[in-house]
Amino acid sequence: MLNERFTVVIDGQPFSRLFQTDDQFAKGWKSVLEKAYGRTHAMCRCPGKGERKLAIKRRETTDDFHLARFAGTGPEHANECRFYAPAPERSGMQGYESGVVEEGDDGTLRVRLARGLLEQAAKGERADKGVGIHKPAASLRKPAMTLLGLLHLLWQEARLNVWYPAMEGKRTSGLVHSALRQTGSRIKVGRMTLSDVLLVSATPRSKAEVSNEGVVLDAIQRNRRVIAVSPLARFDKGKHDGGITKLPLAGPFGMPYLSMPTEVWQDTERRFKQEFAAWKRGERVMAIAQLNVETGNPGARAQVLDLALMHVSERWIPLDSDYESTLEAKLFAAGRRFEKPLRYDAEECEFFPDFWLLDMKQDFPLEVFGMSTPEYLAQKARKTQWYDRVYGVEGWWSWNVAEDPTGQRMNELPCLD
Secondary structure (H helix, E strand, O other): OOOEOOOEEEOOEEEOHHHHHOHHHHHHHHHHHHHHOOOOOEEEOOOOOOOOEEEEEEOOOOOOEEEEEOOOOHHHOOOOEOOOOOOHHHOHHHHEOOOOEEEOOOOOEEEOEOOOOEHHHHHHOOOOOOOOOOOOOHHHOEOOEOHHHHHHHHHHHOOOOEEOHHHOOOOOHHHHHHHHHHHHOOEEEOOEEHHHHEEEOEOOOOHHHHHHHHHHHHHHHHOEEEEEEEEEOOOOHHHHOOOOOEOOEOOEOOOOEEEOOHHHHHHHHHHOHHHHHHHHOOOOEEEEEEEEEEEOOOOEEEEEEEEEEEEEOOOOOEEOOHHHHHHHHHHHHOOOOEEOOOOOOOOOOOOOOOEEEOOOOOOEEEEEEOOOOHHHHHHHHHHHHHHHHHHOOOOOEEEEOOOOOOOOOOOOOOOOO
């Protein structure tokens, strides 16, 4: 399973998962961490590579202690380890300038957003929509993270872009949105923690609804913008075709009335054509919106300043195309473990697979070749040569959509190692 705890070693002594988590050992585990705090570090014993050092940290608001991975060491841990994080080159994170995302030794991530979270910050903010490429020149890298990039960061840090067969039936809407809020507590934007301004989909009379209400009230008092993350409500042709005035979210309980400016909705339609098409077919599409909140009569009201969309499967795995949807369903039906690498704001990463298989002895990329234009075919040839050289002819898999658009003659997936 994901986010698994493994034995850790402190001062040469191993401490099991049970000792770290069971209530009967709580005082003893706290004593171990307290004695080591400020003096030494721990070592994770997950089946990863490298030293896998862990920092021993004291929580700011309590006298408790916890473990956190050292900055930049996420790839050293095993994929199932709770301290794992992919290397930047395995995601669109490679497309940002230095400093856009900074990892701290306390397990937090500090992010520079294109649009700030304080309303008075509007004059100095940037909302660039440039294009990232594989190993881009410094001058072409993005100077800040957009809303879509932030949604990808939340998804990746919550490990929602990874699927294991044991998760079937367990990845519910409530679990997903709880994981997003918990992940937001480790992300800093300026001096703020993202969870302090994060609204998530909620059911009536739930803890999530109460949390949303608290975030809204606090935002009004502190003159803050908020971020809402939720699936779009089911598409209704009568209500949603031809423009809307209210952002249609599923589970908006505890959120303010979400006023949707026409120009923002039209711009979103233009930028997210594939996601709009999926929504109209009745498939699940996540929305992330940045809002200005104010008191209203009755209740609070908010204006949507910016909006981004992300198509996800029934298992909440992000999808960049309908062809990826077909492949993701095939992977699920075959009982495979896999990861969907996220592009963030890098619109084109030349050597960047559509999925990774996680149940092979080594990295195993899966690639969907979806077009047949001369430019795309030239890119396909470059990719094929690169994959053959780096992974070997038998070390990667592809589906040529131009020759088999329905996937009925799709190559068999590689056998489990």
